[in-house]
């Protein structure tokens with residue numbers, strides 16, 4: 001039970017005493033120390049034990065130490081070890097320890113990133129990150145950034161900016177007059193665009209199906225020659241990094257076509273845009289500087305802690321106009337107000353860990369990280385091929401699609417891999433065929449992790465029982 005505090009000191013020690021933090025810290029260290037030993041995916045027992053959380057809402061206050069103990073005892077083993085070196089499911093990324101430590105500190109600050117007057121430090125770090133990102137990615141000067149949860153929201157913001165601007169050029173203010181009776185826009189999108197693109201289109205009133213789909217090649221890239229004739233009503237959506245194959249659309253050529261007619265080009269570069277930070281991978285992102293908006297996730301390839309996405313827009317005023325909120329009590333001054341660039345008002349100060357990630361790595365570190373993830377993906381492909389697996393994609397970035405002799409064998413092998421606890425990969429379907437999907441996106445992955453995982457693939461395949 002919480003006793004009603006009588007003094008300021010007592011109140012402080014009850015609500016802000018350091019004991020819970022010490023306790024949480026020791027659990028966190030125990031978790032870090034065990035991360036390489038334990039199953040990558042929780043054991044059946046750990047999952048079963050989650051039933052302890054399935055209780056009625058307690059009537060009375062709970063004991064702090066006991067609550068933290070339960071969280072660690074039952075919660076920690078039921079996590080997926082995406083901060084370890086052998087998690088290859090989805091394109092999640094890990095977190096760089098220095099950045100995570102900075103986030104711990106920022107958690108204690110508990111800043112609201114909406115306005116400068118709510119957090120000068122966060123506003124400063126947003127401004128610094130903006131400058132660094134524009135430099136790192138080679139985007140036009142004065143490109144504006146908004147710091148959001150991830151690329152789902154970043155895509156939404158970029159497409160909102162594009163929609164609004166294309167309509168404004170036709171003398172239609174969608175913020176004021178809405179979409180009913182608005183001049184028609186055309187949405188041009190690759191056949192393998194990420195599902196969040198369609199979600200954003202739906203949220204923006206542009207419709208998931210009112211799109212012109214551009215055919216894709218064997219790697220999932222838009223075929224520029226098969227694009228429809230573009231005009232100034234077109235919102236063109238390209239992709240830097242296909243979630244299955246890792247392939248990049250021919251953005252340079254698409255941008256050239258779009259520029260000739262004043263169409264808007266958005267780049268969904270959730271994990272792939274970081275290729276721009278590597279001298280050997282940069283070629284994949286050629287021409288991105290000619291686009292109008294970009295979405296990227298720092299929590300993926302860059303290994304910033306969750307959640308950390310960025311919308312970048314070449315025209316500051318257009319992004320601000322699309323996200324605009326005004327109210328008498330909201331003072332916008334000379335300084336950066338983060339909420340002007342994002343859909344949310346209250347937000348956590350995620351620029352802190354982004355800044356820490358970028359400052360810790362530096363340009364060389366980003367390049368080394370990107371190159372290392374790609375090298376590991378290549379190593380996976382080479383070693384698995386040598387073991388008799390089929391590699392279904394051209395490995396150009398961090399993604400590898402793997403198959404066995406038959407669809408049934410592939411599915412059974414994947415199931416065994418997932419059960420093994422040795423590593424974790426997801427499944428997908430590639431050109432109509434089931435595939436095991438490897439995403440290498442943790443700084444913590446070593447050559448030994450790749451080799452151990454390949455061995456797990458072989459064991460899983462050899463032991464696979466299928467009809």
Ligand SMILES: *Cc1c(COP(=O)(O)O)cnc(C)c1O
Pocket residue numbers: 091149150151152153194196241242243268269270271297309
């Ligand atoms: C992950 C991803 C998204 C969605 O990003 P979130 O951060 O999960 O919201 C969008 N597009 C691509 C290509 C992705 O890989």
